[in-house]
Each structure stands twice: as structure tokens, then as C-alpha cells.
Amino acid sequence: MKAGVKETDGCARQATALLLVILMVSTIATWSDTRPAQTQIGSIGETLRTDSVPAGDYDRFSRGNFSGVSLSKLNLSLSLNETGSSVRGILLIDFYNDDPVSFTSIPFHLYPSGMAYESRAGKIDVLNITTIDYPPETLTFDVHSSQQLMWVDLPSALQPGEYASLNISFVTTLPDGGFDRAGAYGSDIDHTRIFTFSSCYPVPCVYDEFDGWNIDRYIEVGDPFYYDMAFYDLLIEVPQGMVVAATGNLAGEFTQDGRIQYHYNIALPVREVTFSASRHYVVESALYNGVNVSTFYLPASASIWEDNALLCSIQSLELFNSTFGIYPYATLNVVEQHAAYGGMEYPCQVYITRGVSQRIQSGQRGLWYFELVVSHEIAHQWWSQLVGDDCVDWGFLDEGLASWSHSYYAEYYHSDWEYYQSPPLIDTVRTFTYGCTINQSNLVRPDLTSYVDYTEMPVVLEKLRRTIGHDAFLSGLGGFLRDRYFLIATLNDFQNALESSFGGDLDWFFQSWFNNPLLPNYVIQNAVYNQMGSTLTFSIVDVNRQSNVYDYCQQVPVKVYDSGENIIAETIVWVNGSATVTVQTTGNPHEIKLDYSNYVIVFLPYLGMEYYSTHEIEISLGYAVLLAGAVSVAALSILIVAYYLKKQRAG
Ligand SMILES: [Zn+2]
Structure with a gap:
């Protein structure tokens, strides 16, 4: 989805940036050792099994071989009306029913009417729908504007494994204001006008085992998108002089009457297509590893984009390609647009907003912010595009992975x-005071979606890496990609892939971190120091346990200090819900500290706090001292009795 916040003259030029990438081996420390016996997990740090995940169709799909694969086919012809800020379109669709039920009607998303605008609302006016037979049969359809939805009645029931061929004529009005994913915004006078056509044609909804038809409207939180892969062919006609960035490989162009038509060949399946056009885009391109990487930006943003954007894009492509798996397409565009967020991902094309450059140019943020948004959106090529998900119900998955990935770029x-x-x-995360469960639909916790997607999820993923080890974690991400390449994924699929690379069950990790509303909050209770034996015993208890469903299991470093602040005992404890700890000390304990500095995740009352500590330690003299005391008292009593007896006799 869109990250944080999000932004060219028609002179194309080839950039020949020399990109030297220095491989830096990541060394993320992994604790080893003494997990609680009841937690059955494999050995941390064990040898990776990079071949443990079956490749499935990954090998041939990654080489572009989709022979025998049945998917919907969409031929989309678009024509931009510059003065009207609208796009006339014809969609020829062979809709493939890959579900086990038959359909008499098919829903399509009509998203633009849900988009933000200033004075000109976005919309799709569907002019007519027919079959592709000759003569064509006109089909009936119902548009539900408030749901951004259209149901098309099929001429006959569509059985599993069959195609339904439709011809849909429409006109899309692009919203103004420069707020949302699609729009016509900016001025030709200052060379900022851009037309962005995203989520702007009727896209068939996805039918799945969880929801039946997924017909969620264009919701404001997170991404509302959920698409199946399909074969596309794209024609875009614009006035001459416009530079077009679009999904796919430019295969041909045709000029007539002051207008130019571009044909984009998209050889491999994609989930959707997009284009953006401007008379002012500056273009830079470079060929990297067989992929034509291009950046399109406004002259006003050149100080941020020039060379940087291409370098960052190629570095992202190289890192994620070598870390997660193969980016199989021939093109990747990074394109400036106007919108209120930071960036937005589409197949083979991502948008970075003018606002990103403006924030950096005004000094609000550093250049790092541009890198963040570019690498984030490109990471979505793997997480949400190649591996798709229902961005409403499992949006935390692709957003969390893209957010972890941009930090991995860093x-x-x-x-x-x-x-x-x-x-x-x-x-x-540690100081977040609201109950928040990751594994929920955005519809259930809309106000927390942004926090979950961009903050909590990457931290939990990082926690997972530090728990199972860097190599097992990355191997798991690669396995996840291979397992679900060109398919849809859920959290279970992700867990399965990680378990496979880890070599053991990970329920103990996933259940608590993804399904509990509260973080653990540890306190120390019943601390007793046995002076004679120099042993300190205490319990670590999670006081939030009652509010959660599952025990958290994580390693917590423990340090014991004497009154001179010297460490007199030190250990690392697996806290599985709670834990009882006994340590040998080299002196009298004054303070017990739980050290939270290394990704121990707990609730903390204020920012920057990195430990919990207590001085409440009961000192026990020990049995030997008690016994010696008792013997002393008994002996004294005997002496006193003897003294009085002697005195009586003397009397
Ligand atoms: Zn995102």
C-alpha cells in the first residue's frame, strides 16, 4: 500500500550510472541456548535448508513460462482526454472462473468514485456491456455507486473452468485535488501537471473461500485492493508531446492526427495495470540484469530525483531480487505523481509523490526519506504483487513485509x-498504550491499521529474525515467495514457509505476537536471596497475561547487581508466559534487572526505557544459620536453667 506520505520534460536520456554495490554481510546476533523444555522448537542457528521449500511453479514462472496456465485475459484500450481530465476505455475481458462454483453474475470494482477530490469527483461511467459474440448481445448491469461496485449479469451460468467474454465501454473521470491514487493535477505553467490512471477501470473482484466475492468498497484505511493475476494487453492513446509511464514493455507506437498510441506488451501475468502521463516528465533509464528500470519525474523535483531515483531503484531491485527471489518482468518504472501519501505500488510501476520531494526540499526530512519510500514501494513488487494478498483482511502481511524490507534496504x-x-x-511499539491485535481485518481495527502495518509488523518480523536467526528468516522469506509466486497468500502460508526454513514449529511465536491484543508486561515477584548458599531465586511474571489468549515466549537477559552497582550474576532466561529463575551470585544482591535492550518486546510506560528493575529482595539467612541460632538458644536456656537449679540448691 501507500507508504507514509508520496511525485518531469519530455527529454528522455539514458543514464549510465555505474552502480557498485558492496555486499555487506548482515550479522544479526542470535541468542542461543536454554529455551524452556515445554517449548518444542528446532535448534536456533542450525544449518539452513534453503532447498527445503518445494519450488512448485516458481522455476518456470520465474523464467516467464506460463504455458498451460488458465487466467483471465484483459485487453484494455485507453484514450486520454487532456482538457476533460478523463479517459475513454474499452475493456475486452475473458473472465476465467477458477473457483469451484458457477456464477450468473460477476462483480467489478469501480474505485474512482471512492477517491478523495477537491471539486471534481472521480467516477467511472459504464456506457454499455456486451458479449463478444457476433452479433453482440447487450448485457444488463447494476452500478452501486456507494460501494464502488458493478454487477454484470452473464448471458448464461459460468461454470468452473469456463471463460465469459465481455466488452465493457466506459469513461473514467479523474478526480482533481492531487490527493488520491488517481487524478489530474498540477499546472502546465509551472510544469507540474500529471494525469494518473490507477485503479480506474472496471476490475473483476476476487472470489475466495473466506468471503465468497470480495466486494469491499474503496475504504480509506490501508489498501482496499485484492486482485487475481491475469494476462493483460494495454493500449494507451495520448496527445503528442506527452510522456507516458505504464505497466509493461513498450512494444510499438502509432501516430495520427496529433495523437500517439502506445502499445504495452505485458508478457507475464499481473494483478492490474496503471499509467501516468505528463508533458513534463523527465525520464532516466538503465538496463539492470535484463530489466529496463526507468524513473519519471517533474523538473521541480530534479534535485531529489536526478540520478538518485535510478540508483535507489536499481539497488532495491538488486537487493530484493537476490534476497527474496526473481523479479520476472522486463520493466520497472518509478514515477512521480501527486497524492497525499508517500508512495503506492502497482505491478511493474510504483509511484512516489511530489510531496516526498517537497518535504525534503523544504528541510522537513532528509534524503533518507526518498530512499525509504522508493525501496518500500519496490519491495511491494514481491509483497502484494508477486505474492498477492487480500489487502483488506491480510493487509498487515504485505505492508509489514514491505516495511521490514525497506528497513532491510537501510x-x-x-x-x-x-x-x-x-x-x-x-x-x-513498547510504549503504545492501546490494545492492538495484528491478525485482524482492517475493517475490524481501522484506526490501528497504519500502526500495525508500518510500525508493529516490521518490529515483530524483526523480532522473528532475531529469534530464529538471520539466515533462517531470509530463507523463509524466499520460501514464502516460491510457495506463493503469482498466487494469493495468508498468514498461515507465511508461517508455513518460515517453519519450513526454521525446521520446526513456530506456533509459539506466531500465536502470541499476531493474536494477542497486549504486549507482555513483566514484573519480578518473590525474590529471595539465600545468603548461606549465595543463591537468588525469583519469578518473572507477565501481568498482562490475563488479557491475552496466548503465552509470549521470548528470551530475556537478567542481571543482578550489588549495592556498588557491580554485576554479581548474569543469565539469559526463556520466559514462556512466566519463568522461575535461580542464579548463583558472587555477593549480596541489591537490584535485579531485566534488560530489554536487544529486541525484548514488552510494554513500557515511557520512551527510551530499556529495562525493568526491582530492589525488593528478601534476604534469607539460610537453614544453617537458623540451626546455629536454635542450638545457641537451646544451649543458653540449658545454662540458665542449670544456673537457677544450682542457685536453689545453694539456697
Ligand atoms: Zn506499502
Whole structure:
């Protein structure tokens, strides 16, 4: 989805940036050792099984071989009306029923009417729908504007494994204001006018086992999108002089009467298509590893984009390609647009908004912010595009992975996973005071979606990496991609892939971190120091346990100090819900501290706090002292009795 916040003259030029990428081996410390016996998990740090996940169709799909694969086919012809800020379109669709039920009607999303605008609302006017037979049969359809939805009645029931062929004529009005994913905004006078056509044609809804037809409207929180892969062919006609950035490989162009028509060949399946056009785009391109990477930006943003955008795009492509798996397409465009967010992902094309450049140019943010948004949106090519998901019900999955990935970009190129984070995301998570469950639909916790997607999820993913080890984690991400390549994924699929690379069950991790509303909040109770034996025993208890469903299981470093603040005992404890700890000390304990500095995730009352500590330690003299005391008392009593007896006799 769109990240944080989000932005060219027609002179194309080839950039020949020399991109030297220095591989930096990440060394994320992994604790080893003494997990609680009841938690059955594999050995941390064990040898990776990079071949443990079956490749499925990954090998041939990644080479572009989709022979025998049945998917819907969409031929989309678009014509931009510059003065009217509208696009006339014809969609020829062979809708493929890959579900086990028959359909008599099919729903399509008509998203533009749900988009934000200033004075000109977005909309799709559907002119007519027919079959592709000759003569064509006119079909009836119902438009539900408030739901941004259209139901098309089929001429006959569509059985599983069959195609329904439709011809849909429509006109899309692009909203103004420059707020949302699609729009016509900016001025030709200052060379900022851009037309962005995204989510702007009737797109068939997805039918699945969870919801039946997924007909969610264009909701404001997170991304409302959920698409199946399909074969596309794209024709875009614009006035001459416009530069077009679009999904796919430019295969041909045709000029007539002051207008130019571009044909984009999209050889491999994609989930949707998009284009953006401007008379002012500056274009830079470079060929990287067989992929034509291009950036399109406004002259006003050149100080941010020039060379940087292409470098960052290619570095992102290289890192994610080598880390997660193969980006199989021939093109990748990074394109400036006007919108109120930071960036937005589409197949083979991502948008970065003018607002990103403006924030950096005004000094509000550093250049790191541009890198963050570019790498984030490109990471979505893997997480939401190649591996798709229902962005309403499982949006945390693709957003969380893209957010973890942009921080991984920072780690790789700046040696610090938290390089873009100020304050560190984990501090925000630890001090977040609302109950918040990750594994929920955005419709259930709309106000928390942004927090879950961009803050809590990447921290939990980072926690997972530090728990199972860097290599097992990355191997799991690669396995997840291979398992669900060109398919839809859920959290279970993600867990299965991670378990496969880890070599053991991970319920103990996923159940608590994804399904509990509250973080653990540890206190120390019943601390007793046995002076004679020099042993300190205490319990670590999670006081939030009653509010959650599952025990949290994580390692917590413990340190014991004497009154001179010297460490007199130190250990790392697996806290599985709670824990009882006994340590040998080298002196009298004065303070017990739980050290939260290394991604121990707990609730904390204020930012920057990195430990819990207590001085409440009961000192026990021990049995030997008690016994010696008892013997002394008994002996004294005997002496006193003897003294009085002697005195009586003397009397
Ligand atoms: Zn995103």
C-alpha cells in the first residue's frame, strides 16, 4: 500500500550510472541456548535448508513460462482526454472462473468514485456491456455507486473452468485535488501537471473461500485492493508531446492526427495495470540484469530525483531480487505523481509523490526519506504483487513485509536496520498504550491499521529474525515467495514457509505476537536471596497475561547487581508466559534487572526505557544459620536453667 506520505520534460536520456554495490554481510546476533523444555522448537542457528521449500511453479514462472496456465485475459484500450481530465476505455475481458462454483453474475470494482477530490469527483461511467459474440448481445448491469461496485449479469451460468467474454465501454473521470491514487493535477505553467490512471477501470473482484466475492468498497484505511493475476494487453492513446509511464514493455507506437498510441506488451501475468502521463516528465533509464528500470519525474523535483531515483531503484531491485527471489518482468518504472501519501505500488510501476520531494526540499526530512519510500514501494513488487494478498483482511502481511524490507534496504546499504527510524519503531511499539491485535481485518481495527502495518509488523518480523536467526528468516522469506509466486497468500502460508526454513514449529511465536491484543508486561515477584548458599531465586511474571489468549515466549537477559552497582550474576532466561529463575551470585544482591535492550518486546510506560528493575529482595539467612541460632538458644536456656537449679540448691 501507500507508504507514509508520496511525485518531469519530455527529454528522455539514458543514464549510465555505474552502480557498485558492496555486499555487506548482515550479522544479526542470535541468542542461543536454554529455551524452556515445554517449548518444542528446532535448534536456533542450525544449518539452513534453503532447498527445503518445494519450488512448485516458481522455476518456470520465474523464467516467464506460463504455458498451460488458465487466467483471465484483459485487453484494455485507453484514450486520454487532456482538457476533460478523463479517459475513454474499452475493456475486452475473458473472465476465467477458477473457483469451484458457477456464477450468473460477476462483480467489478469501480474505485474512482471512492477517491478523495477537491471539486471534481472521480467516477467511472459504464456506457454499455456486451458479449463478444457476433452479433453482440447487450448485457444488463447494476452500478452501486456507494460501494464502488458493478454487477454484470452473464448471458448464461459460468461454470468452473469456463471463460465469459465481455466488452465493457466506459469513461473514467479523474478526480482533481492531487490527493488520491488517481487524478489530474498540477499546472502546465509551472510544469507540474500529471494525469494518473490507477485503479480506474472496471476490475473483476476476487472470489475466495473466506468471503465468497470480495466486494469491499474503496475504504480509506490501508489498501482496499485484492486482485487475481491475469494476462493483460494495454493500449494507451495520448496527445503528442506527452510522456507516458505504464505497466509493461513498450512494444510499438502509432501516430495520427496529433495523437500517439502506445502499445504495452505485458508478457507475464499481473494483478492490474496503471499509467501516468505528463508533458513534463523527465525520464532516466538503465538496463539492470535484463530489466529496463526507468524513473519519471517533474523538473521541480530534479534535485531529489536526478540520478538518485535510478540508483535507489536499481539497488532495491538488486537487493530484493537476490534476497527474496526473481523479479520476472522486463520493466520497472518509478514515477512521480501527486497524492497525499508517500508512495503506492502497482505491478511493474510504483509511484512516489511530489510531496516526498517537497518535504525534503523544504528541510522537513532528509534524503533518507526518498530512499525509504522508493525501496518500500519496490519491495511491494514481491509483497502484494508477486505474492498477492487480500489487502483488506491480510493487509498487515504485505505492508509489514514491505516495511521490514525497506528497513532491510537501510541495513544493507547503511549498515543499520533502524537507519530510517527516528525514534526506533520498537520504542513506539513498547510504549503504545492501546490494545492492538495484528491478525485482524482492517475493517475490524481501522484506526490501528497504519500502526500495525508500518510500525508493529516490521518490529515483530524483526523480532522473528532475531529469534530464529538471520539466515533462517531470509530463507523463509524466499520460501514464502516460491510457495506463493503469482498466487494469493495468508498468514498461515507465511508461517508455513518460515517453519519450513526454521525446521520446526513456530506456533509459539506466531500465536502470541499476531493474536494477542497486549504486549507482555513483566514484573519480578518473590525474590529471595539465600545468603548461606549465595543463591537468588525469583519469578518473572507477565501481568498482562490475563488479557491475552496466548503465552509470549521470548528470551530475556537478567542481571543482578550489588549495592556498588557491580554485576554479581548474569543469565539469559526463556520466559514462556512466566519463568522461575535461580542464579548463583558472587555477593549480596541489591537490584535485579531485566534488560530489554536487544529486541525484548514488552510494554513500557515511557520512551527510551530499556529495562525493568526491582530492589525488593528478601534476604534469607539460610537453614544453617537458623540451626546455629536454635542450638545457641537451646544451649543458653540449658545454662540458665542449670544456673537457677544450682542457685536453689545453694539456697
Ligand atoms: Zn506499502
